Amino acid sequence: MANEEIARIFYEIADLLDLEGVRFKPEAYRRAARTLEQFPSEVRSLKDPSAVRALPGIGEALSSKIEEYRSTGKVLYLERLREKWPPGLLEIMRLEGVGPKTTRRFHEELAIRDLADLKAALEAGKLDHLPGFKARKVELLRQALSHRPPGGASRSGGRLPLPEAQRIADELLASFRATKAPVDRVVYAGSLRRRREDVGDLDLLATTRGDPRAVMEAFCHLPPVREVRLSGETKTTVILDGGLQVDLRVVAPEAFGAAWVYFTGSKDHNIRLRTLAQQKGMKMNEYGLTRGEGRTDSPTEEAVYGALGLPFIPPELREDQGEFEAAAAGRLPRVVQPGDLKGELHIHVPASFGPEDLDPWVREARDLQLRFLGFVFRPEDLSASSTRLGEIRQRLPGRKGGVRILLALETSLSTGEKGLPDDPPDLWFVRPGGARKGGTTAPGPGASGRWPDVQVHPEEGPFPPGSPKDRLALELAVGPREVYLPPGARALAEGGALFLLSARPRLPEELRRLSLVAGVGARHWVCGDQVLNAREDPVGRRPA
DNA sequence: GCCGTTTTCGGCCCGACTGTTTTCAGTCG
Incomplete structure (x- = not known):
């Protein structure tokens, strides 16, 4: 993906400029890189120079470097910087606790060019003679070198998918609250709270009227904590068993x-x-x-x-x-919130799904104050078990415990609307799977004149060009392991597209993930009134 | 290198923690 490549280039330039001791520019490059990474699907915008220039943090110089990369495949400025500094220095700079100043001293005072040189110098005791380097620092450096996984992946490598990070955070918060620590309130913050698709570390915040040291103490002794990186009066950093870093800040309630x-x-x-x-x-x-x-x-x-x-x-x-x-401008969007979601519509169940299977779903839905549940069938599953949608409709109640039961059929672009005319489902989903190359199978009205309602499973691939997106809701989902986004979600949302927000639950308790889905939708500027399952009636004809 | 309800030039967020230091530099978030 072109803009991610450019982001990497900008990060490298920033690191090299740091090494040179240049001020302010490195942050400018990093800010631009973050902008490019932010919405990686919006590659389109990079093809229009004036649109690139309008992106936050990208001005004249950086937009022309992007253009240079697009047309020549490289950036001369970076090539020149690379000639000045051995590539191994960047590896050294990524070590925990080692920054540009230290790296540069290694290079200039000890002629160190890469990690191997650094290790050798360490073994030979050369660092002991470096001013400002005493036993403790040497030891920390030794640890940093051994912390590096043999594969060479740096510590910046492992980011967790959002739903997994949320699970770990929930468990950690629960066990923290269960301690006797004198905390008033504990919450999570950071990129988890911003609902980024992936999370690099957890940030927790606690308030106390008591002794912050007691709070830190309790936190450091939580079961999953493997190592305490640093711990002061207001701030503690630990590493969990899985390797995840967690930062805790403690402040007064005011x-x-x-x-x-x-x-x-x-x-x-x-x-x-x-x-x-x-x-x-x-x-x-x-x-x-x-x-x-x-x-x-x-x-x-x-x-x-x-x-x-x-x-x-x-x-x-x-x-x-x-x-x-x-x-x-007074135009902050009223983005979707968890409470806006009135139901889940993307629940895959087998063709044998019956009334007794419904109960746990309805109980959970009632707990969450959901008004409807949509169960989804695939034509191939139905025909494999010689079941018609109409039979399922007959054996399931239309409403149970105040929760409306809806049935959806999910076809792929290649199977079209097979099975639709006889047993019209409440909702018709299409997924890109099986789309023929060449784009001749864009979704459209079937023989009955009915249009599909939702384009689902964006992870299976793009829809053919010319897809009538304006007539379809687009699925944005958070599964148990991953986030699934339609490409260019934010631009589509700002353009007024309609979305289906789904947790893709396979078990009733997974309906709770809907709050996470709402957050991801909000992150992409999806508003409550653009969400199919935020409507009282998700089946009724949409306003034109 | 970016950017502007003080600016098209002259600024650029702010603080915690650690180690090596008698007052701070480096790193990190």
């Missing part, structure tokens, strides 16, 4: 709002907020907003945004990718 904003990020969003505070003659940090000597308490996030003259910005939008501009 600072909770400011701290949650700060710790939720993103970095770029925070920088923007703090700059805004500066412009208003204030200073903002994780403890609150100050003006001169006066301190404003910030018990809630709303208070923080309010003091800056902003409406509350939902965490999913905090990327400095247009949310400030939208807020200033």
